[in-house]
Amino acid sequence: MTATSIFVNFPTTDLDRAKAFYEALGFSINPNFTDDNAACVVLSDTIYFMVLKREYLATFTDKQIIDPKTHAQMSIALSRDSRDEVDEVLAKGLAAGGTEPREAQDYGFMYARDLDDPDGNNLSFVFMEAAAAESGPEAYLAEQAAAEPTTATA
Structure with a gap:
């Protein structure tokens, strides 16, 4: 196939x-x-x-074609290999006439930034920690919390 x-x-x-x-x-x-x-x-x-x-x-549909500047029909997420690569592609997109419709989203296990093209079509560029992708976000965050050093108070 x-x-x-x-x-x-x-x-x-x-x-x-x-x-x-x-x-x-x-x-x-x-x-x-x-x-x-x-x-x-x-x-x-x-x-x-x-x-x-x-x-x-x-010509491909009988439905109304929405204006992506005012209506969201979809958001396409594209993975990147690091947070730096997410920031780099956003910088290129902004320099080429795109806009960033909201602030970066940092979930600890995943980092995402949205980029609207000049027509308003939304792309999301995302980096996810490999361990979070394998075990799931909740397990990854719990593991990270358990690994953090604790401070004792006297």
Whole structure:
């Protein structure tokens, strides 16, 4: 069985701006699936963003195309290997015209920062401690608390 590919489709009001933004984050554009209506942003061998002009995206559904600046339909979380890598990709995204809609979220076992692209589509960049991913957040935090030195009062 071949690996499942994921294509996430979302709207843009400015295709050239969207392509420049995602390239600034370090992703590439597949020219074979890019034209005047859409751009194929390559995240990996099996994961792609299809950034589509709003009018073109509307041809794929009978539902209303929301404005991602005012409505949240989805949030896509993308993992990074460290907190520093999360901060680095956010810095690139902010420099390329993105916005950070809320403060960083630090849960002890996981660190996340949200980045809205210039159209308002939300991406969350996340680092999770490997031990937390293996044992679960509650077990990881309990283990961390047990390992902290205690101070005795006299």
